[in-house]
Amino acid sequence: MASKRRVADEPVTSILADGDIPVSSNGGGFSGDDEVLAALGYKSEFKREFSLFTTFCVSFAVLGLLPSFASTLYYGMGYAGTAGMTWGWVVAMVGIQSVACSMAELCSSMPTSGGLYYASAVLAPPGWGPFAAWITGWSNWLGQVTAAPSVNYGTAAMILAAASIQNQDYVPTNYQTFLLTVFIMLLHGIMSSLPTKSLAQINTVGSTFNILALIVVLVLIPAGTDRPSRGLPRFTPSSEVWGTIYEGTSFPPGISVLMSFVAVIWTMSGYDSPFHLAEECSNANIASPRAIVLTSAVGGTFGWFLQLVVAYTVVDINEVLESELGQPFAAYLIQCMPTKMVLTILTLTIIAGFSMGQGCMIAASRVTFAYARDDCFPGSWWIKRINPTTKTPVNAVWFNCIIGILSLLLIFGGELAVGALFSIGAIAAFVAFTTPIFIRVFFVGTRFRPGPWHLGRASIPIGTTASAFVALMVPILCFPSVTSPDLTLEDMNWTCLVYGGPMFLITVWWLVSARKWFKGPKVNVEHLMLGEEGTVFHETRGGVEVLFHCYWRPGQAVRCTTIVTQWQQQQKGANYESS
Structure with a gap:
């Protein structure tokens, strides 16, 4: 009998809730970096030659x-x-x-x-x-x-x-x-x-x-x-x-x-x-x-x-x-x-x-x-x-x-x-x-899903300090070096x-x-960055473990995402359970 293994325990770099693995659309193997990028909604188009x-x-x-x-x-x-x-x-x-x-x-x-x-x-x-x-x-x-x-x-x-x-x-x-x-x-x-x-x-x-x-x-x-x-x-x-x-x-x-x-x-x-x-x-x-x-x-x-x-x-x-x-x-x-x-x-x-x-x-x-x-510019x-x-x-x-x-x-x-x-x-x-730091601190709070490098408990205080510093400096950087009535066009700070x-x-x-027409970044896979409430269901279909991640926000209908991967298909002998 195959031993039980959690998807989150697999050696795949991912920030998905419960270690979910994004869909491999091309049927080929994904590197850890490609898995993360796919989870964020994009396919890898560059060679990863920077260390x-x-x-x-x-x-x-x-x-x-x-x-x-x-x-x-x-x-x-x-x-x-x-x-x-x-x-x-x-x-x-x-x-x-x-x-x-x-x-x-x-x-x-x-x-x-x-x-x-x-x-x-x-x-x-x-x-x-x-x-x-x-x-x-x-x-x-x-x-x-x-x-x-x-x-x-x-x-x-x-x-x-x-x-x-x-x-x-x-x-x-x-x-x-x-x-x-x-x-x-x-x-x-x-x-x-x-x-x-x-x-x-x-x-x-x-x-x-x-x-x-x-x-x-x-x-x-x-x-x-x-x-x-x-x-x-x-x-x-x-x-x-x-x-x-x-x-x-x-x-x-x-x-x-x-x-x-x-x-x-x-x-x-x-x-x-x-x-x-x-x-x-x-x-x-x-x-x-x-x-x-x-x-x-x-x-x-x-x-x-x-x-x-x-x-x-x-x-x-x-x-x-x-x-x-x-x-x-x-x-x-x-x-x-x-x-x-x-x-x-x-x-x-x-x-x-x-x-x-x-x-x-x-x-x-x-x-x-x-x-x-994401078509932000004319001529994108x-x-x-x-x-x-x-x-x-x-x-x-x-x-x-x-x-x-x-x-x-x-x-x-x-x-x-x-x-x-x-x-x-x-x-x-x-x-x-x-x-995004301000939004993360004051609107997302503890629902934020950090990656493997994070600040832990210091995240909110450091983010608050960063937001306060920039809020102070933005108007300061627009000040001219002289004040009225000495201010002239030549002395004006044109930054504003x-x-x-x-x-x-x-x-x-x-x-x-x-x-x-602008809907923001094109996200192809729900990565639940905001940590919506939800749970994971799973069942076997044709010898392949299928995960259904159902999630919701207050006042919204329940949505379910089906996650099936080529990698999982190659691991048919294993029995997976949700976390």
């Missing part, structure tokens, strides 16, 4: 601490000075790490390319799923599609700043910055169209260089500073570094420090990449969340060290912000380093920035593909095509590339106008990050318009049209 390490490499490349810091120094140092860079970074990281941990928990439960968008749809209260997915998806896409242009703009500005250092008569123009940034965008578009295996290899090299370059710079700046030859102490006294808040805004010091968080948030917003690469990662519902937390923790720690090094060696903040070089990081280096050392550090930062922009474009293309797969039929040769979403890559190039026209609006790209990246990403305008139109689109 925990290579996924971390992509996300760390997207994080790009060195080029991110260089690109956002104008905001991090300019709003609150060294105080915002030192203890301000630590305060911000508490909220950021809370968001990362809560996101990782969602990723373990729902490892799809759609990620946050899928989670919002599944976790939302009955009837609100499509709208939650719509807002989350578009906000996330706005953050993703502006990431590569903003990174590449910073890289182009550093290249031209290096040229200015070599030739002091040369002053970069907006036109030259625009053309160089577009050229970098096109290069990244070509590189991002390569097969997954090549992308993994390229990003492994790029991320390794990012880490090494960061370590080299952390050593070079304090070791090579020539402040003593300029009649200054080697390092600024700690009391001045930690205790003096630079008056970079017209707001009280506390608000100025909060405003400086735009640099921290934008720098640290790349840790969601493992979520979007989950369909290309093996053992995704464990490796991907680990990569998220690892990226945030490692990035936050090394980023703080970089902030400290710069805070202790900067000479004059005003000169850094107002330099004709057009790149504050280059202006800072000139204040405290010999020329050859400045060019060496800029070269390392430029190469790291190029790698970061490449990672951003890859991550954005996966998000666009996932949303197009073309965007969601997988290239038959590379097995990657090449059309999505070039769709994003074109949108990114158009957004770079903000360069001609001046420093604050193009700065909106950075603020959009911060706000759009964190709104998308936190929407550049982000709020498209989101307003997207909401109107929903009310007028999209609510009639």
